[in-house]
Amino acid sequence: MKNPLLTTHDAGRRQAFRILGAAGLAAGLASLGVMPRMAGAATGLGMPKPGEKVEETIARLFGNRPLQAAGDKMKVDLPLIAENGAVVPVRIESNLPMEANNYVKNVYIITDKNRRPFNARLALTPDAGKLSIATNIRMGGTSDVRVIAEMSDGSLYQFKQEVKVTVGGCGG
Amino acid sequence: MKAWIKKHLPRLGRPGIALAGVGILAACATVGTTVTSKEWQTNAIPQAQGIVKEVDGKRIQQRYPFGGFGTANFEQWPTFAAGSPAYFPPKQGVMPKDIKGDPKKGHALLKDGSKGPCVACHLIPDASVWPAGNVGPDLRTIGSRGISDDFLYQVIYDPRVLYGPDAPMAPFGASGMWTPEEIVHAVAYLQTLKGDPPGVPQEVTKDPDWNPFTRKIVRPDYGDPLDPIVNPGLGLAENLAVPRWNKVGPKGQSCASCHGPITAPDDKRTIGVITSMVGVGAQYPKWVRQYSRMMSVEDYLAAHGPETTGDPMPSQGDDNITMSILVKMQSNGMPYDIALNDRNVKAAIARGEEMFNRRVGQRGQSCSNCHTERGGGRKFLGGRFLADVEKDTMINHPYWRTAWQRPIDIRIRFQWCMTPLRTNMLPGDSPEYADLETFIIAKQTRRGDKVDVPRLSH
Amino acid sequence: MSQVRIRVQDKAKAGDVVNVRALVTHPMENMQTRDGKIVEKNYNFIHKVEASYNGKPVFEAETTQAVSQNPFFSFPVKVNEPGKVRVIFHDTEGKTYTGEADIKF
Numbered sequence: 001m002k003n004p005l006l007t008t009h010d011a012g013r014r015q016a017f018r019i020l021g022a023a024g025l026a027a028g029l030a031s032l033g034v035m036p037r038m039a040g041a042a043t044g045l046g047m048p049k050p051g052e053k054v055e056e057t058i059a060r061l062f063g064n065r066p067l068q069a070a071g072d073k074m075k076v077d078l079p080l081i082a083e084n085g086a087v088v089p090v091r092i093e094s095n096l097p098m099e100a101n102n103y104v105k106n107v108y109i110i111t112d113k114n115r116r117p118f119n120a121r122l123a124l125t126p127d128a129g130k131l132s133i134a135t136n137i138r139m140g141g142t143s144d145v146r147v148i149a150e151m152s153d154g155s156l157y158q159f160k161q162e163v164k165v166t167v168g169g170c171g172g
Numbered sequence: 173m174k175a176w177i178k179k180h181l182p183r184l185g186r187p188g189i190a191l192a193g194v195g196i197l198a199a200c201a202t203v204g205t206t207v208t209s210k211e212w213q214t215n216a217i218p219q220a221q222g223i224v225k226e227v228d229g230k231r232i233q234q235r236y237p238f239g240g241f242g243t244a245n246f247e248q249w250p251t252f253a254a255g256s257p258a259y260f261p262p263k264q265g266v267m268p269k270d271i272k273g274d275p276k277k278g279h280a281l282l283k284d285g286s287k288g289p290c291v292a293c294h295l296i297p298d299a300s301v302w303p304a305g306n307v308g309p310d311l312r313t314i315g316s317r318g319i320s321d322d323f324l325y326q327v328i329y330d331p332r333v334l335y336g337p338d339a340p341m342a343p344f345g346a347s348g349m350w351t352p353e354e355i356v357h358a359v360a361y362l363q364t365l366k367g368d369p370p371g372v373p374q375e376v377t378k379d380p381d382w383n384p385f386t387r388k389i390v391r392p393d394y395g396d397p398l399d400p401i402v403n404p405g406l407g408l409a410e411n412l413a414v415p416r417w418n419k420v421g422p423k424g425q426s427c428a429s430c431h432g433p434i435t436a437p438d439d440k441r442t443i444g445v446i447t448s449m450v451g452v453g454a455q456y457p458k459w460v461r462q463y464s465r466m467m468s469v470e471d472y473l474a475a476h477g478p479e480t481t482g483d484p485m486p487s488q489g490d491d492n493i494t495m496s497i498l499v500k501m502q503s504n505g506m507p508y509d510i511a512l513n514d515r516n517v518k519a520a521i522a523r524g525e526e527m528f529n530r531r532v533g534q535r536g537q538s539c540s541n542c543h544t545e546r547g548g549g550r551k552f553l554g555g556r557f558l559a560d561v562e563k564d565t566m567i568n569h570p571y572w573r574t575a576w577q578r579p580i581d582i583r584i585r586f587q588w589c590m591t592p593l594r595t596n597m598l599p600g601d602s603p604e605y606a607d608l609e610t611f612i613i614a615k616q617t618r619r620g621d622k623v624d625v626p627r628l629s630h
Numbered sequence: 631m632s633q634v635r636i637r638v639q640d641k642a643k644a645g646d647v648v649n650v651r652a653l654v655t656h657p658m659e660n661m662q663t664r665d666g667k668i669v670e671k672n673y674n675f676i677h678k679v680e681a682s683y684n685g686k687p688v689f690e691a692e693t694t695q696a697v698s699q700n701p702f703f704s705f706p707v708k709v710n711e712p713g714k715v716r717v718i719f720h721d722t723e724g725k726t727y728t729g730e731a732d733i734k735f
Contacts, residue, residue, distance in 0.1 A: 044672065045672075045677050045722040046659075046671075046672040046673040046674060046675060046677075046722030046723070047670070047671075047672055047673075048661060048668045048669075048670060048673070077393065079390055079391075079392035079393070080381070080388070080390055081381060081387075081388070081390045081555070082392055083392070083555065083556070083574075083575070083630035084574065084575040084630050086574055086575050086576075086577065086698060086699070087392075087394070087574040087575075087577075087698045087699075088392065088698075089392050089393060089394050089395075091393075091704075098708075111696060114696055115661070116694065116696065118694055118696070119693075119694060119696040119697060120691055120692065120693045120694060120696070120697050121691065121692040122689070122690075122691045122703070122705070123689065123690040123691065123692070124688075124689060124705070124706075125687060125688055125689075127683070127686065127688050127707065127708055128647075128688060128689065128705065128706045128707060128708060129647035129706055129707070129708025130647045130706050130708070131706070132647070132649060132704070132705075132706045133703070133704060133705050133706070134651075134702070134703070134704035135691075135697060135698075135701065135702055135703050135704070136394075136697070136698035136701070136702050137696055137697055137698060138660070138695070138696045138697065138698050139696075142302065164302070164303070164381060166302075166303040166554065166555020166556070399637070400635055400637075400653075401635055401636075401637045401651045401652070401653045401702065402653075402702070404653065404655060404700040407635055407653065407655060408655070411655075577698075577699040577700060
């Protein structure tokens with residue numbers, strides 16, 4: 001099987017995370033109906049979608065349900081300063097219940113200023129036993145990052161923190 | 173260069189070969205010898221060879237296609253190559269009196285990325301500067317000190333005239349990076365920076381991270397870099413270097429044939445233990461008599477790998493870098509231990525020290541300008557906290573570079589530094605870079621710094 | 631040359647919450663621009679991750695290009711018997727990458 005890491009010397013794709021921050025550029029592009037060329041891509045899952053403001057993302061995902069501050073219900077480990085936006089570790093721990101009829105169903109990670117703020121949705125079942133998840137996200141630049149836990153009854157707890165991205169100086 | 177060759181002539185097997193052309197040299201790479209990048213037949217992948225060529229009527233230097241290396245050609249400026257001409261001496265500037273300085277223009281110029289930028293090293297009262305640096309003096313009250321325009325002009329034109337030949341700042345005017353008119357605007361802006369009240373730095377934001385003098389140094393916690401789930405570099409090494417170690421090449425043998433098998437991992441060598449290699453990586457760079465030059469693990473693998481197995485392992489290629497990870501991590505936790513008393517190593521350290529302090533490129537700056545206490549050592553260059561060669565382990569390579577999502581060795585790192593210095597890079601496996609590496613690892617050896625490969629870092 | 635790596639603790643007992651950590655080597659192609667416009671093409675990135683324990687779904691992720699290259703996930707599973715964790719990564723080219731690990735008691 002081809003190892004994508006083997007592309008050490010192949011141009012392309014790398015720097016593009018920078019443009020995640022260029023909001024709105026792609027508005028409407030996805031609707032132009034360009035046919036996907038690749039096998040298995042019939043759904044066009046990888047086609048660019050229009051840029052979105054964070055308010056639109058929140059409304060799309062949660063309607064007008066209130067976002068309660070998570071406070072000490074959720075502990076999120078995010079760097080205050082990230083040396084680059086390509087890999088920003090996010091670790092989430094919580095003592096929110098994980099019981100058959102009352103559990104954390106989804107955890108959303110949202111970067112306000114990315115071109116499309118929605119980073120990922122991580123879904124759990126009561127069998128998880130405890131909320132303890134982690135992943136690495138891309139950020140287009142300094143931004144608030146939100147972690148929103150959605151309970152099985154639809155209530156929402158939000159954690160929010162600014163992560164400053166320092167793509168600067170001589171790059172290190 | 174002549175003096176250099178003369179000094180090492182007895183060591184050169186057949187120096188004549190070097191002049192006989194690239195074709196012969198390539199064939200002789202394993203028997204012959206060379207001392208400078210001009211004569212060393214590089215074993216690096218094409219992007220790492222520093223090739224200068226003409227494309228569409230424009231001369232470019234071929235570099236890596238990732239990471240913002242670019243292709244700008246700086247061949248008219250000094251490089252780290254042995255025998256490269258010296259940077260021009262300190263130059264007196266004369267401030268043009270017929271141009272009226274515009275502080276607004278000056279302010280914009282100080283923030284212009286293509287003009288330095290000044291704000292990567294100096295603090296100005298402008299909250300929009302992010303991330304601000306503090307390699308140079310805080311300029312927030314510079315205009316309150318009664319410094320003359322002519323003096324400020326000269327600092328920007330060529331600070332070496334005022335602060336001595338090792339002034340950390342680039343001669344922005346004398347090098348042609350700034351025009352006299354631009355400097356006049358910058359001076360006009362600097363004179364407006366009185367402070368508020370005068371003499372007291374203006375706090376333009378309450379954010380303690382904005383100010384590099386109070387900014388916390390935070391390293392993101394990615395997890396244990398020796399854990400293959402956390403560090404993709406280990407996974408890559410497992411996929412490439414481990415099978416390569418056991419692969420029998422055209423010459424009928426594998427690495428394992430001579431150096432033994434890879435056995436079960438332990439907590440420091442998390443992709444496997446190679447007993448014969450424990451401690452070996454810590455002893456490099458080494459003087460290799462066969463090639464009459466210093467060689468890092470990476471350099472040596474590029475020559476020794478093909479020589480023994482018949483399969484190429486070019487410098488800066490994935491196979492070379494991952495094999496270097498596998499070999500070097502066998503020494504994890506052991507102090508760097510290069511042969512400080514070997515006379516060839518001593519000579520390499522001396523050459524490396526000269527390189528470390530050599531002004532190169534259009535900027536005319538040296539490694540020491542950023543990596544010693546007098547310059548940027550342990551200060552912020554923009555958002556980047558610079559290492560100090562006297563205090564910090566600067567070489568623990570290869571490591572997994574999160575920004576590029578690939579493992580890099582110190583040579584790619586050196587080559588990366590060349591871009592902001594505005595100097596052409598040398599081939600990754602050049603003897604010069606090996607000398608520079610030797611100078612730095614000699615300091616790590618004296619301090620007892622320990623091998624820790626592969627790390628996970630920006 | 632597996633592209634998926636999964637790690638779990640060596641031993642567990644009934645009722646433990648085991649952290650499963652999974653990494654897939656994948657470029658997570660990022661948006662490219664040409665002349666300031668986004669290049670229209672089917673970008674190849676992981677858009678879905680599914681994990682099961684002894685065949686029962688325990689974790690799922692919906693992911694975008696704003697997840698780092700070589701995506702990494704850590705998630706919990708409460709185990710009542712020994713068994714097999716399976717993680718399947720789906721990319722937008724329709725390829726899947728599967729990894730498995732045993733949780734022993």
